[in-house]
Amino acid sequence: MDFKKDNEFIDSLLKAEEGEVLDFKQNINKSSRIAKTMVAFANTKGGKIAIGISDQKKITGIDPEEELFMIEKANREYCSPPVEFSYGVYEIDRIDDLELDEETHVLIIEIAVSSLEHKYRNPDGTLTKYIRIRDKSVPG
Secondary structure (H helix, E strand, O other), X not given: OOEEOOHHHHHHHHHOXXXXXXXXXXXXXXXXXXXXXXHHHHHOOOEEXXXXXXXXXXXXXXXXXXXXXXXXXXXXXXXXXXXXEEEEEEXXXXXXXXEEEEEEEEEEEEEOOOOOOOEEEOOOXXXXXXXXEOOEEEEO
């Protein structure tokens, strides 16, 4: 896994607000929940999911391999058809000009806008289209 160092990019993310094209996640604890966000981004304008950053814009850090595994699982099991995404793992060595004792990682998932209609696969097997309105993924 390649790590990027781009403090300016991370700083610009932290200055941005969650909304139609940006969502912060401290971590992914349920593949099914993140799949709704992925489908909504693909059906709207595309967007970024910043994993390892809390809603309060605190960098919490993550195990990037584990989080990427959860994203891939969500895409495979809950997105119909699967969405196109790319990702980058960013290595953070300072927060607010404070040096960290150990490097912390943030995973940025970039969902492409799609010409296809993507749907979320519900537990009962039915499919629901989601779209992004402001900072929420809602049925649409």
